[in-house]
Amino acid sequence: MASFFTQLARRGFSSSAVRNLVIKHVTIIGGGQMGAGIAQVAASTGHSVTLVDTNDDILKKSIKGIEGSLKRVVKKKFADKPQAGEEFLQKVLRNVSTSTDAASVVHGSDLVVEAIVENLKIKQDLFGRLDMVAPEHTIFASNTSSLPITDIASSTNRLDRFGGIHFFNPVPVMKLVEVIATSATSQETFDSLLNFSKALGKTPVSCKDTPGFIVNRLLVPYLAEAVRLHERGHGSKEDIDIAMKLGAGYPMGPFELADYVGLDTTKFIIDGWSEKDPGNPLFSQIELLNKLVAEGKLGKKTGEGFYKYK
Ligand SMILES: CCCCCCCCCCCCCC(=O)CC(=O)SCCNC(=O)CCNC(=O)[C@H](O)C(C)(C)COP(=O)(O)OP(=O)(O)OC[C@H]1O[C@@H](n2cnc3c(N)ncnc32)[C@H](O)[C@@H]1OP(=O)(O)O
Numbered sequence: 001m002a003s004f005f006t007q008l009a010r011r012g013f014s015s016s017a018v019r020n021l022v023i024k025h026v027t028i029i030g031g032g033q034m035g036a037g038i039a040q041v042a043a044s045t046g047h048s049v050t051l052v053d054t055n056d057d058i059l060k061k062s063i064k065g066i067e068g069s070l071k072r073v074v075k076k077k078f079a080d081k082p083q084a085g086e087e088f089l090q091k092v093l094r095n096v097s098t099s100t101d102a103a104s105v106v107h108g109s110d111l112v113v114e115a116i117v118e119n120l121k122i123k124q125d126l127f128g129r130l131d132m133v134a135p136e137h138t139i140f141a142s143n144t145s146s147l148p149i150t151d152i153a154s155s156t157n158r159l160d161r162f163g164g165i166h167f168f169n170p171v172p173v174m175k176l177v178e179v180i181a182t183s184a185t186s187q188e189t190f191d192s193l194l195n196f197s198k199a200l201g202k203t204p205v206s207c208k209d210t211p212g213f214i215v216n217r218l219l220v221p222y223l224a225e226a227v228r229l230h231e232r233g234h235g236s237k238e239d240i241d242i243a244m245k246l247g248a249g250y251p252m253g254p255f256e257l258a259d260y261v262g263l264d265t266t267k268f269i270i271d272g273w274s275e276k277d278p279g280n281p282l283f284s285q286i287e288l289l290n291k292l293v294a295e296g297k298l299g300k301k302t303g304e305g306f307y308k309y310k
């Protein structure tokens with residue numbers, strides 16, 4: 001059945017008539033680490049989710065990943081009730097459907113969350129196409145790590161219904177969501193994204209549309225400096241990782257974390273920022289990172305990055 005807001009939109013009410021959209025159906029585009037994690041958490045909290053990627057093989061892998069991660073959650077949450085745990089798992093999986101054609105599934109969506117490759121042009125192309133077919137009331141949001149939400153939104157005609165919703169990896173575990181408003185994001189859209197984040201059991205913080213928002217503006221220079229410190233011969237990867245875990249209390253050292261995030265995504269972020277701010281030494285090229293990415297060593301997801309995982 002169409003949601004209340006879909007019905008409103010069909011009757012010609014624009015988003016400005018809707019004070020705070022209650023999000024029920026979510027389309028998530030990109031079934032990689034982040035998209036699959038967001039889909040899992042949204043489905044676990046009773047949302048109906050359509051997960052989109054470029055082909056069925058990737059989507060099968062995404063669903064398998066969601067199932068594996070859910071099993072870890074269920075094992076903990078339903079430790080004394082395995083039958084109830086199994087029922088919960090099956091119910092959550094039933095909340096997720098998949099598609100390789102975003103344009104054909106967004107018609108029923110209250111919210112589209114994009115979690116595809118960190119490339120401005122590709123994100124703009126996607127949202128530009130979806131803007132033509134999505135209902136009036138549908139909110140668009142990007143999970144970008146580093147790109148300006150304003151630039152991504154510029155390919156659409158729904159600047160008031162466009163914001164950033166930045167999750168952290170692994171999504172089922174990390175409690176934070178950064179909600180980003182551009183100068184054109186309406187208060188209704190922003191509130192809907194904040195409430196959606198809370199409905200997922202996360203703690204949202206409000207961010208401006210500035211490079212890296214809050215967390216990555218602080219995290220990226222730290223990670224980059226860790227590699228430079230190593231390149232200068234001032235510490236082994238292993239010692240730097242141990243030092244930051246045992247000395248600063250971080251759950252992962254910088255090299256472990258970069259491998260976990262993905263070195264391709266890491267390189268997209270550094271390249272994008274150094275292009276925008278070429279003189280800034282914080283974002284200068286990192287030879288070791290470039291070499292690993294050129295060799296297809298993208299971190300944990302490919303079995304090797306700074307470390308080996310096989
Ligand atoms: C060096 C290169 C420099 C280049 C410079 C440029 C860098 C640019 C990079 C920018 C990156 C930007 C990315 C971004 O936008 C934002 C981010 O997401 S940053 C990443 C944030 N994440 C973290 O910091 C993660 C830190 N790590 C951890 O918190 C833990 O290590 C982790 C939870 C991942 C694993 O914990 P650990 O104790 O090691 O392992 P366990 O297996 O025991 O797990 C603990 C606990 O958590 C549960 N769990 C783990 N993973 C999942 C999962 N996928 N699904 C469900 N549950 C999971 C597990 O079951 C355990 O639960 P218990 O209750 O303890 O049993």
Ligand SMILES: NC(=O)C1=CN([C@@H]2O[C@H](COP(=O)(O)OP(=O)(O)OC[C@H]3O[C@@H](n4cnc5c(N)ncnc54)[C@H](O)[C@@H]3O)[C@@H](O)[C@H]2O)C=CC1
Binds near residue numbers: 033117119265
């Ligand atoms: N990896 C991380 O730790 C974090 C990443 N992010 C951001 O989330 C986004 C995704 O990152 P990951 O999930 O790590 O990447 P990933 O590489 O694991 O997954 C990206 C997925 O998007 C798919 N894809 C690419 N183009 C597409 C298109 N046009 N239509 C549909 N699907 C498409 C790919 O096939 C792939 O499955 C990026 O913008 C990244 O910056 C945000 C927070 C943390």
